[in-house]
Amino acid sequence: MASGESRFTGKVGVCIATSGPGAVHLLNGLYDARLDHRPVVAIVGQQARSAIGSHYQQDLDLQSLFKDVAGAYIETASVPAQVPHLIDRAFRIAQAERRVTCVILPNDLQLEPMVEPSREHGMTHSGVGIELSPVVPSLDALQRAAGVLNAGEKVAILVGAGALGATDAVLATAEKLKAGIAKALLGKAAVPDDVSFCTGSIGLLGTKASWDLMQDCDTLLMVGSGFPYTEFLPKPGQARGVQIDIDPGMLGLRYPMDVNLVGDAAATLEALLPLLEPKFADEWRAAIEANVSESWQEARDSALIEASPINPQRVASELSERLPENCIVTADSGTTTVWYARHLRFRRGMMGSVSGTLATMGCAIPYAIAAKFAHPDRPAIALVGDGAMQMNGITELVTIAKYWKRWADPRLIVMVLNNRELAYVTWEERIQAGDPKWPASQDLPDLPYAEIAKLMGLGGRRVSEPEEVGAAWDEALAADRPYILDMVTDPNVPPLPPHITFEQARGFAGAVASGDPEGGNIVKSTARALLGTLLPTPKGR
Numbered sequence: 001m002a003s004g005e006s007r008f009t010g011k012v013g014v015c016i017a018t019s020g021p022g023a024v025h026l027l028n029g030l031y032d033a034r035l036d037h038r039p040v041v042a043i044v045g046q047q048a049r050s051a052i053g054s055h056y057q058q059d060l061d062l063q064s065l066f067k068d069v070a071g072a073y074i075e076t077a078s079v080p081a082q083v084p085h086l087i088d089r090a091f092r093i094a095q096a097e098r099r100v101t102c103v104i105l106p107n108d109l110q111l112e113p114m115v116e117p118s119r120e121h122g123m124t125h126s127g128v129g130i131e132l133s134p135v136v137p138s139l140d141a142l143q144r145a146a147g148v149l150n151a152g153e154k155v156a157i158l159v160g161a162g163a164l165g166a167t168d169a170v171l172a173t174a175e176k177l178k179a180g181i182a183k184a185l186l187g188k189a190a191v192p193d194d195v196s197f198c199t200g201s202i203g204l205l206g207t208k209a210s211w212d213l214m215q216d217c218d219t220l221l222m223v224g225s226g227f228p229y230t231e232f233l234p235k236p237g238q239a240r241g242v243q244i245d246i247d248p249g250m251l252g253l254r255y256p257m258d259v260n261l262v263g264d265a266a267a268t269l270e271a272l273l274p275l276l277e278p279k280f281a282d283e284w285r286a287a288i289e290a291n292v293s294e295s296w297q298e299a300r301d302s303a304l305i306e307a308s309p310i311n312p313q314r315v316a317s318e319l320s321e322r323l324p325e326n327c328i329v330t331a332d333s334g335t336t337t338v339w340y341a342r343h344l345r346f347r348r349g350m351m352g353s354v355s356g357t358l359a360t361m362g363c364a365i366p367y368a369i370a371a372k373f374a375h376p377d378r379p380a381i382a383l384v385g386d387g388a389m390q391m392n393g394i395t396e397l398v399t400i401a402k403y404w405k406r407w408a409d410p411r412l413i414v415m416v417l418n419n420r421e422l423a424y425v426t427w428e429e430r431i432q433a434g435d436p437k438w439p440a441s442q443d444l445p446d447l448p449y450a451e452i453a454k455l456m457g458l459g460g461r462r463v464s465e466p467e468e469v470g471a472a473w474d475e476a477l478a479a480d481r482p483y484i485l486d487m488v489t490d491p492n493v494p495p496l497p498p499h500i501t502f503e504q505a506r507g508f509a510g511a512v513a514s515g516d517p518e519g520g521n522i523v524k525s526t527a528r529a530l531l532g533t534l535l536p537t538p539k540g541r
Contacts, residue, residue, distance in 0.1 A: 002040045003033035004367035007353045008328060009374045010165075012039045012094050019045040019107065020058025023065070028360055030069045030100050035357035036161065036186060037247065039094040041101050042070060043087075048108040049078065062104050072099035077109055081117040088126040095130055098247070134267035135246060142268075145242045145259040146275035152219025152240060154284045155179035158202065158233075159265075161186035161356070162224015162245060166266035167348070170223060171195065173269050177221075178281040180288035182210040184227040185341055186356040193345040196289045203229045204497045205341035208298070209291035216287075222257075224265045226250045228357075244268050299343050307490035310466050312417050315487050316343035318470045319381070319415070322477060326350065327379045328371040332364035334385040334424040336417055338495040361388045365396040368412055369403075376407040379477070382414045386444055387422045394452060400482050401456040412482040416449045419491035427495055453484035462486040 002013030013033065017026050023044040033040040044066075046052065047059045066074050073093045077083050083105070090101040117123040137145075149155060155177040161184070163170055170191055174181050181191050182202040191198045199209035214220075214234050222243040227233075233255050241257035244265055251260035261268055303317035316339035323329070323344065329352040331340035337354050346352060351371075355363040368382035384393050393414070404410055422442045429435040450460030459479045463472045463486065476483040 001029075001366045001370040001373075002042075003029050003036070003038050004330070004353070004363070004370035005374055006033065006038040006040055007036075007367065008351055008371045012041055012091055013370075014041050014043070016043045017045065019047055019062075020060055023060065023062055027065075027069060028358075028362075029366075030066075030102075032355050032358045032360050032363060034069050034100045036355070037098040039098050039100075041087075041090050041094050041103070042066070043103050043105065045110070046076065046104050046106045049106045050108070052106070062102075066102045066104075070100045070102035072097055073101040074104070075102075076104040077106070080109065080112050080115040081123065083109075083114070084117070085124045085126040088128055091128075092130045096132060134264035135262060136267045136271050137261045137263045141259065141261055142272050142275055145261055146272060148240050148242050148258050149177060149219060149221060149272075150277045152177075152217075153279075153281060154217045155219045155221065155279070155281075156213045156217035156234075156239070157181045157221045157223065158184065158214075158225055158227060159187045159190045159223045160184040160225025160227060161190075163187055163190040163265045164224075166223065166269060167191060169266045169269035169273070172273055173221070173276070176273065176276050176278050178279040178285045179221070180209075180213045180217075180285070180292075182206070182213055184225045184356075185337070185354055187225060188341065188344075189346050189351050190224075192348045194347060196292060197285060199288065199292055200295065201341035202227065203232045205338045205495075206232065206497070207295040207342060209288070209295040212291050213288060220255060220257075222255070223269065226357075227254060230254050296345075303343065305493075307466075307493055309464050310469065310487060310489045311493055312419065312487070312489040313339055313343060313493060314466060314469055315415065315417065315489065316340065316383070318473055320344045322470075322473050323347070323350065323381075324379045324411075324477060327381060328352065328368070328375065329381045329383065330354065330364040330367035330371065331383040332385055332388040333359045333361050334387060334417075334422070335419075335427075335495050336364070336383040336385050338424070340383055361385075362392040364388065365393050365400075365414060368414070369396065369399055372404075372407050372412055377409050379409055379411040380413070382412070384414060384416050385423070386416055386418045386420065386447070386449075389416050389449060390444060390447065394447075394449070397453055397456055397458065397484070401458055404458075404482050410481050411477065411479065413476045413479075413485065414453075414482070415476075415485045415487060417489050418446065418449065418486050419489045420444050420446050421491040423491040424495060426491070431496070449486040450484050453482075457481070459483035460486065462488065464488040 002015040006013040017023050026042055047056050073090050075086050077086055086103045090103050094101045117125055157174055157179045159170055181198045199213050200207040202210040218239050220239045220241040236256055241255050242259045243251055243257045244261045245251050246264055248262050303313040305311055320343050326349045331337050331354045333355055364382040364384050368380040371380045426437045426442045450462045453460040459481050461472050472485055476485055
């Protein structure tokens with residue numbers, strides 16, 4: 001939730017835990033924040049100072065435990081006069097560096113009264129807050145970047161989370177350069193999906209339009225993105241590049257850029273715009289827009305393919321047509337992330353997030369709860385797989401039931417893709433390793449999620465027919481309380497990347513041939529059509 005709050009407010013998130021296991025339980029969420037550059041302060045307890053190092057109950061070496069995740073700043077308080085300095089500095093570093101910090105407070109120290117530090121030697125005095133100003137590169141650096149962008153004829157822009165506050169500047173830059181815009185997963189809300197030259201998501205979860213954009217461009221502008229999968233970027237040497245990022249450590253990591261600019265995305269693009277020459281690449285822009293239109297049509301067509309019982313793509317597609325204004329959408333890690341990335345058409349003002357770099361399960365509902373506390377007047381929607389729902393989602397419903405009446409708009413919809421399987425991992429094994437599904441590892445029990453929610457005073461509905469999907473979304477979006485949609489979906493609809501390599505196709509075919517227990521159902525699905533474009537059809541079939 002602290003990671004989620006920072007995503008939807010831009011402010012420092014805070015979480016508090018007790019000593020020992022309480023502190024340990026924070027680690028996954030803190031790593032989620034750290035890897036996605038979210039500012040979070042963790043305040044954790046510790047055993048009494050006299051017991052530290054004595055093999056006492058719940059006496060852990062928290063300094064060592066948190067060193068990696070909160071390495072920007074982690075300190076243990078020893079006297080009351082020290083605490084203001086530690087808290088203030090932890091906040092400032094977290095905010096300024098977009099990092100995780102940690103302050104450890106032994107429990108006997110917590111019981112002592114607050115003491116202002118004296119003016120003695122060795123004492124430190126602290127103040128609250130920090131004022132941050134947008135960083136803009138020098139004119140010389142901007143001119144070099146403009147030179148690269150002006151020389152290109154087919155410009156592609158890739159935006160990430162760092163561009164979330166730079167929508168207008170990104171669009172103005174793209175218009176001047178006649179560029180197409182692809183979006184990394186955490187940058188989905190940076191550019192509205194109704195922009196005709198926005199190709200949507202890129203990468204394993206992306207669109208063919210984004211793939212084509214990167215394969216055909218001669219110039220790449222990356223803004224606020226650490227997108228990791230270089231195989232989806234232009235081939236090295238194919239394109240000249242410019243990258244903008246507020247963090248110098250994220251520059252030049254993915255592509256051999258000609259110019260790397262340290263700067264705030266919006267401020268840097270605004271300073272760069274006057275130096276850019278208008279392009280008249282009408283043929284390039286027309287090709288991009290045609291690819292975008294085709295990708296959206298393919299997404300809609302794939303959502304209507306028959307499945308047993310419900311195609312999970314249809315669930316996302318029907319939601320996309322009904323997304324409320326200013327809604328906040330979160331998605332868990334798994335196939336829900338794929339359908340979130342490919343099928344939801346975000347409009348201006350909407351927000352959304354996933355666990356980007358850590359890709360941890362169990363994040364979507366805590367994100368959505370944090371979003372409701374940060375923006376109680378906005379509807380929130382969490383897209384969750386049944387694996388994540390069984391991991392911690394059901395217990396998160398307890399939190400929703402406790403607090404929802406405080407929210408001005410009570411709508412928090414949890415949609416569960418109930419496919420009785422850890423489906424994304426199954427598909428990874430099939431495609432990457434050529435291994436068949438391993439039921440002992442992948443199968444999940446079928447739980448009545450909507451009925452469980454009703455026991456807590458929430459709304460709920462189980463949906464097992466494709467024709468009911470749209471009506472179920474309408475019912476949930478009109479409800480006067482949080483609502484759980486239990487969507488019974490087909491695990492055999494493949495979340496394949498937009499460009500299938502021969503190695504991936506061969507691995508998939510090998511998994512089916514190796515006796516995958518779902519082999520017959522898979523071949524009947526869209527996977528058969530995809531394989532048909534890559535592998536020769538055996539004689540006699």
